[in-house]
Amino acid sequence: xxxxxxxPRGTGSLFFLPxxxxxxxxxxxxxxxxxxxxxxLNDFSALVSFxxxxxxxxxxVAVSERVIKAMESxxxxxxxxxxxxxxxxxxxNDNVFDFSLGNPNIEPPDEFEKKxxxxxxxxxxGMHAYMPNAGYPDVREKIARWVSRTEKTEIAxxxxxxxxGAAGAMNAVLKTILNPGDKVIVIAPYFAEYDAxxxxxxxxxxxVAAGEGFDLSVENIEKAIDSKTQAVIINSxxxxxxxxxxxxxxxQLSSMLERKSRENGKAVYLLSDEPYKKIVYDGLxxxxxxxxxxxxxxxxxxxxxxSIPGERIGWLAVNPGAxxxxxxxxxxxxxxxxxxxxxxxxxxxxVVADLQGVSVDMDFYKRKRDxxxxxxxxxxxxxxxxxxxxxxxxxxxxxxxxxxxxxxxEERVLxxxxxxxxxxxxxxxxxxxxxxxxxxxxxxxxxxxxxxSAK
Amino acid sequence: xxxxxxxPRGTGSLFFLPxxxxxxxxxxxxxxxxxxxxxxLNDFSALVSFxxxxxxxxxxVAVSERVIKAMESxxxxxxxxxxxxxxxxxxxNDNVFDFSLGNPNIEPPDEFEKKxxxxxxxxxxGMHAYMPNAGYPDVREKIARWVSRTEKTEIAxxxxxxxxGAAGAMNAVLKTILNPGDKVIVIAPYFAEYDAxxxxxxxxxxxVAAGEGFDLSVENIEKAIDSKTQAVIINSxxxxxxxxxxxxxxxQLSSMLERKSRENGKAVYLLSDEPYKKIVYDGLxxxxxxxxxxxxxxxxxxxxxxSIPGERIGWLAVNPGAxxxxxxxxxxxxxxxxxxxxxxxxxxxxVVADLQGVSVDMDFYKRKRDxxxxxxxxxxxxxxxxxxxxxxxxxxxxxxxxxxxxxxxEERVLxxxxxxxxxxxxxxxxxxxxxxxxxxxxxxxxxxxxxxSAK
Numbered sequence: 001x002x003x004x005x006x007x008p009r010g011t012g013s014l015f016f017l018p019x020x021x022x023x024x025x026x027x028x029x030x031x032x033x034x035x036x037x038x039x040x041l042n043d044f045s046a047l048v049s050f051x052x053x054x055x056x057x058x059x060x061v062a063v064s065e066r067v068i069k070a071m072e073s074x075x076x077x078x079x080x081x082x083x084x085x086x087x088x089x090x091x092x093n094d095n096v097f098d099f100s101l102g103n104p105n106i107e108p109p110d111e112f113e114k115k116x117x118x119x120x121x122x123x124x125x126g127m128h129a130y131m132p133n134a135g136y137p138d139v140r141e142k143i144a145r146w147v148s149r150t151e152k153t154e155i156a157x158x159x160x161x162x163x164x165g166a167a168g169a170m171n172a173v174l175k176t177i178l179n180p181g182d183k184v185i186v187i188a189p190y191f192a193e194y195d196a197x198x199x200x201x202x203x204x205x206x207x208v209a210a211g212e213g214f215d216l217s218v219e220n221i222e223k224a225i226d227s228k229t230q231a232v233i234i235n236s237x238x239x240x241x242x243x244x245x246x247x248x249x250x251x252q253l254s255s256m257l258e259r260k261s262r263e264n265g266k267a268v269y270l271l272s273d274e275p276y277k278k279i280v281y282d283g284l285x286x287x288x289x290x291x292x293x294x295x296x297x298x299x300x301x302x303x304x305x306x307s308i309p310g311e312r313i314g315w316l317a318v319n320p321g322a323x324x325x326x327x328x329x330x331x332x333x334x335x336x337x338x339x340x341x342x343x344x345x346x347x348x349x350x351v352v353a354d355l356q357g358v359s360v361d362m363d364f365y366k367r368k369r370d371x372x373x374x375x376x377x378x379x380x381x382x383x384x385x386x387x388x389x390x391x392x393x394x395x396x397x398x399x400x401x402x403x404x405x406x407x408x409x410e411e412r413v414l415x416x417x418x419x420x421x422x423x424x425x426x427x428x429x430x431x432x433x434x435x436x437x438x439x440x441x442x443x444x445x446x447x448x449x450x451x452x453s454a455k
Numbered sequence: 456x457x458x459x460x461x462x463p464r465g466t467g468s469l470f471f472l473p474x475x476x477x478x479x480x481x482x483x484x485x486x487x488x489x490x491x492x493x494x495x496l497n498d499f500s501a502l503v504s505f506x507x508x509x510x511x512x513x514x515x516v517a518v519s520e521r522v523i524k525a526m527e528s529x530x531x532x533x534x535x536x537x538x539x540x541x542x543x544x545x546x547x548n549d550n551v552f553d554f555s556l557g558n559p560n561i562e563p564p565d566e567f568e569k570k571x572x573x574x575x576x577x578x579x580x581g582m583h584a585y586m587p588n589a590g591y592p593d594v595r596e597k598i599a600r601w602v603s604r605t606e607k608t609e610i611a612x613x614x615x616x617x618x619x620g621a622a623g624a625m626n627a628v629l630k631t632i633l634n635p636g637d638k639v640i641v642i643a644p645y646f647a648e649y650d651a652x653x654x655x656x657x658x659x660x661x662x663v664a665a666g667e668g669f670d671l672s673v674e675n676i677e678k679a680i681d682s683k684t685q686a687v688i689i690n691s692x693x694x695x696x697x698x699x700x701x702x703x704x705x706x707q708l709s710s711m712l713e714r715k716s717r718e719n720g721k722a723v724y725l726l727s728d729e730p731y732k733k734i735v736y737d738g739l740x741x742x743x744x745x746x747x748x749x750x751x752x753x754x755x756x757x758x759x760x761x762s763i764p765g766e767r768i769g770w771l772a773v774n775p776g777a778x779x780x781x782x783x784x785x786x787x788x789x790x791x792x793x794x795x796x797x798x799x800x801x802x803x804x805x806v807v808a809d810l811q812g813v814s815v816d817m818d819f820y821k822r823k824r825d826x827x828x829x830x831x832x833x834x835x836x837x838x839x840x841x842x843x844x845x846x847x848x849x850x851x852x853x854x855x856x857x858x859x860x861x862x863x864x865e866e867r868v869l870x871x872x873x874x875x876x877x878x879x880x881x882x883x884x885x886x887x888x889x890x891x892x893x894x895x896x897x898x899x900x901x902x903x904x905x906x907x908s909a910k
Binding site: 064065067075103130133164175193201295309311334343348 | 518520522525526533556559563568571578581583585619623630631632637651652655656685721762764768777778782783789792796797798799
């Protein structure tokens with residue numbers, strides 16, 4: 001392993017390890033780590049540009065330019081998660097306070113384990129075989145009944161497609177509706193993978209700032225819509241802000257989108273990404289999008305509410321009143337197939353179909369939210385109390401999110417910079433973690449706050 | 456339901472039902488079937504063009520033009536499968552002989568059921584949570600050990616990515632390596648979904664004809680390579696021909712690709728799609744591609760050899776000596792994530808990792824192959840005896856594959872036209888079916904043969 005003041009030669013790649021105490025970058029050449037010392041997190045972007053320029057001497061550059069570029073700006077969440085794994089190796093699991101990844105730390109509810117055992121005991125013939133690409137008919141029927149009840153809209157099994165999680169749903173939908181250069185609006189702060197999902201299929205990302213307290217600003221969205229706008233993505237409860245949009249706000253958004261669709265002579269689809277819909281606090285409920293706007297598609301997964309993100313199971317529902325419905329539904333089913341998903345994992349379809357309305361205990365996350373808000377509030381951090389999901393999105397003391405994340409990291413507290421969500425100046429804390437992590441982080445949060453505020 | 460001599464108004468869509476006896480097209484408008492009578496299967500393309508032109512009057516056309524076009528030419532296999540489902544409803548399951556889909560009709564081996572039960576009984580903490588995007592480290596390690604042994608090449612766990620089947624693997628790889636306009640060579644006859652996988656990521660398909668008896672023609676491939684050629688896809692045992700390429704042929708291909716890579720100053724990647732690798736007959740073995748060519752990626756799934764296609768589990772292995780290896784591997788792992796797969800289904804990763812070398816009984820398929828060859832040979836069909844996989848690809852008597860498939864369909868024998876595999880004039884029989892289907896089809900195969908030959 002080399003250490004030095006210059007950038008390593010021939011770096012082709014990816015890795016970085018901001019070490020505790022001082023910042024140490026690592027990059028990988030043909031399986032060998034090369035390290036680079038720096039005192040500043042901002043150097044990362046310089047290293048990354050360098051890596052993109054410099055290739056293994058004499059070698060062919062074979063990977064797509066788009067992919068090289070995407071790797072450079074690839075997920076901050078994953079970067080911090082990977083950094084966390086390395087820090088844990090070095091300092092021991094108990095001395096690292098990792099709030100980087102939305103990986104629920106609660107086990108799935110007993111009902112899930114019970115159903116899974118039932119289906120594996122039974123060994124039903126054809127259970128693991130191909131089924132229609134949109135999913136098992138009986139599974140789609142059960143989901144449709146649930147959606148009809150909870151969304152107060154009549155949804156038939158034919159309106160449902162079982163998917164490889166909400167990410168799979170979003171990709172199938174975007175591939176279906178996007179012509180090259182079509183625009184999709186996202187509301188910052190937002191889950192940055194949307195950028196990749198949109199550009200995967202030739203679309204362009206239009207970033208629109210949220211309003212006061214990260215509420216939806218219908219005015220900002222309206223201003224951003226033009227004749228190339230094909231869709232708006234919303235996510236409530238929101239990752240990373242924890243904000244839940246009100247009935248009134250969704251009504252306003254729907255009216256505006258109806259009007260703009262008429263004006264532009266083309267439907268603006270509303271894609272509602274709802275994996276956190278059941279994770280809400282203080283008696284709040286999340287308004288139905290599908291009941292309010294005709295050109296809507298809702299999509300969700302069981303990753304968060306059943307704590308099974310590794311299983312990649314979710315569904316989407318297309319509003320039966322949507323424009324160009326037949327092509328839309330036929331296109332989504334085909335795109336789900338040709339993107340290589342083919343169909344959602346068979347056994348998990350069967351298991352989740354029987355678990356409508358079942359979820360992990362929301363008090364589990366509420367207690368964590370309350371305790372973390374108490375800790376951060378006492379120290380002096382500025383934030384809006386989350387109404388749902390399991391994220392907190394405080395202001396970076398001093399204003400620089402990279403500096404804040406770096407200062408916290410020196411205390412072995414791992415968070416994600418707000419620029420990873422299109423919103424510099426903030427940082428995200430994923431509090432789906434053990435109480436040990438929350439309690440253990442208090443000192444680090446305080447020390448970093450003092451240090452950052454003193455600057 | 457309307458029946459009439461003209462094309463229906465306002466058709467937006469997709470469905471068709473070639474009825475037995477006479478040909479009846481169906482299309483779907485807002486959930487309602489509209490039928491159209493025709494006497495000729497070739498009319499289908501006319502109907503499809505019509506559907507693409509005519510939209511619901513006054514409605515917006517919202518779906519991407521690429522997707523509309525793809526739906527028009529969408530999978531013949533799926534079309535025939537769906538036709539089969541409708542015919543079964545009408546004539547009863549026992550009176551339809553459905554050879555349309557490669558959906559293994561054998562149940563998974565006992566070892567699979569046993570392992571699945573073990574993992575669900577145990578309820579290991581974190582079992583269904585996120586793991587690194589490339590898969591569980593212990594799973595990748597087990598696969599790497601298996602691949603090292605069977606491929607006689609040292610493969611480390613870091614060279615393996617767990618994927619959502621071979622289709623997921625192919626999409627992640629193609630997204631990684633394709634710049635817009637890059638070409639990918641496929642060998643006709645081939646699995647037509649490759650067309651979609653390539654164009655999904657901006658690539659262009661270069662079709663190259665197979666040689667004598669559907670063997671690999673290295674000469675044809677060499678002629679087709681130009682400076683835009685980024686990859687060659689091979690599939691042995693081949694779907695639909697059942698052909699297995701010899702050691703010698705893969706050696707020749709490798710030498711040629713090495714030479715062309717040097718000449719063009721860029722690597723031509725060899726993507727070997729190997730889901731049927733374990734399904735071979737008469738003591739044959741499938742040569743190792745990864746041991747023979749440096750710039751190779753092999754990919755496979757457990758869909759066929761463990762009979763679990765609905766579970767979407769497979770893996771890919773990147774040759775550690777491949778050009779631009781770090782970017783290639785980093786890119787594939789990232790593309791697997793951003794295409795929305797995120798990771799391969801968690802529990803199935805664990806289950807298959809313990810089942811290396813386990814597969815369904817190959818005699819089961821061999822008996823079916825032998826019996827079907829006997830039936831078709833006695834009638835007079837021309838075909839090369841399959842060496843692997845579970846497909847037969849006979850010449851269409853009379854030379855017209857659509858006419859042959861239509862004539863067989865009138866006998867309620869469902870097959871897929873060769874043009875669905877880039878090779879008109881042949882048709883595919885998927886013989887992963889019950890003996891009842893094989894025995895019951897004999898009369899229909901004979902009647903259709905006589906009728907087609909008499910023309």
